[in-house]
Amino acid sequence: MPTVLITGCDTGLGVEFARQYAAEGYRVFATCLDPDTSDATRAIKGDVRVLKLDVSDLSAIDALAGELRNEPIDILVSNAGLGKHHPPFGQTDFAYWHRIMDVNLIGPMKLAETFVEHVATSEMKVMAFVSSRMGSITLNMTGGSYAYRSSKAALNAVVKGLAIDLQPRHIIVLALHPGWAKTETGAHVDVDRSVSGMRAVIQRCSRHETGCFFAFNDTMLPW
Numbered sequence: 001m002p003t004v005l006i007t008g009c010d011t012g013l014g015v016e017f018a019r020q021y022a023a024e025g026y027r028v029f030a031t032c033l034d035p036d037t038s039d040a041t042r043a044i045k046g047d048v049r050v051l052k053l054d055v056s057d058l059s060a061i062d063a064l065a066g067e068l069r070n071e072p073i074d075i076l077v078s079n080a081g082l083g084k085h086h087p088p089f090g091q092t093d094f095a096y097w098h099r100i101m102d103v104n105l106i107g108p109m110k111l112a113e114t115f116v117e118h119v120a121t122s123e124m125k126v127m128a129f130v131s132s133r134m135g136s137i138t139l140n141m142t143g144g145s146y147a148y149r150s151s152k153a154a155l156n157a158v159v160k161g162l163a164i165d166l167q168p169r170h171i172i173v174l175a176l177h178p179g180w181a182k183t184e185t186g187a188h189v190d191v192d193r194s195v196s197g198m199r200a201v202i203q204r205c206s207r208h209e210t211g212c213f214f215a216f217n218d219t220m221l222p223w
């Protein structure tokens with residue numbers, strides 16, 4: 001069966017990605033900030049290995065890639081992200097902005113560079129980055145959320161670049177929007193529907209769609 005590595009499996013969509021892939025018989029490497037407290041992930045039935053990873057710790061990404069050397073990874077799901085804090089214009093939290101860039105942008109880029117051989121030696125060869133519609137510059141009609149929006153817009157730029165650079169190695173690179181999923185208060189998309197939709201996009205995308213930005217319902221989004 002294929003192997004998937006998912007980041008940010010302490011809570012939310014990461015746990016659901018791990019649960020759904022495990023239920024289908026995939027080998028799952030579920031990475032968590034704190035495996036000891038991630039009860040949801042440890043309780044998942046199937047071939048799931050829970051591993052510790054802070055995606056903002058670049059040397060930890062190197063160490064994990066070393067630990068998993070010789071393991072082909074069919075699908076790399078870069079899901080870990082920060083986004084709950086949206087101070088309005090005039091109250092920008094610049095320290096938080098640096099932090100969000102480390103987690104939402106630089107960590108995912110480092111993952112791509114460090115795990116490229118693992119993905120290139122697999123059958124499916126997919127890198128999927130959980131972005132957000134809020135990272136779309138075209139769709140920004142409401143302003144605000146400067147740190148979050150810019151981190152995801154920059155992640156989208158990284159996805160496009162990776163898709164071009166990794167095309168010769170037949171690696172498909174995607175940006176995904178989960179919908180407004182019920183890991184957040186007030187949201188309307190069920191978590192299982194969000195994740196099964198993103199998984200369906202990952203499954204059906206061919207090399208012709210590398211470098212594209214899709215929502216969980218398979219709508220293509222503008223950058």
Ligand SMILES: NC(=O)c1ccc[n+]([C@@H]2O[C@H](COP(=O)([O-])OP(=O)(O)OC[C@H]3O[C@@H](n4cnc5c(N)ncnc54)[C@H](OP(=O)(O)O)[C@@H]3O)[C@@H](O)[C@H]2O)c1
Nearest residue numbers: 008010011012013054055056079080081132179180181183
């Ligand atoms: N839910 C939505 O409507 C929505 C919409 C658009 C995009 N997204 C994106 O979807 C992804 C998953 O979000 P979610 O909704 O499932 O929210 P979530 O429950 O907060 O999940 C994000 C996960 O990333 C973890 N994380 C934070 N910093 C990390 C780090 N440095 N290294 C590793 N893991 C880290 C969090 O751990 P802690 O809980 O311990 O901080 C959490 O488990 C994120 O990239 C988010 O931006 C979500």
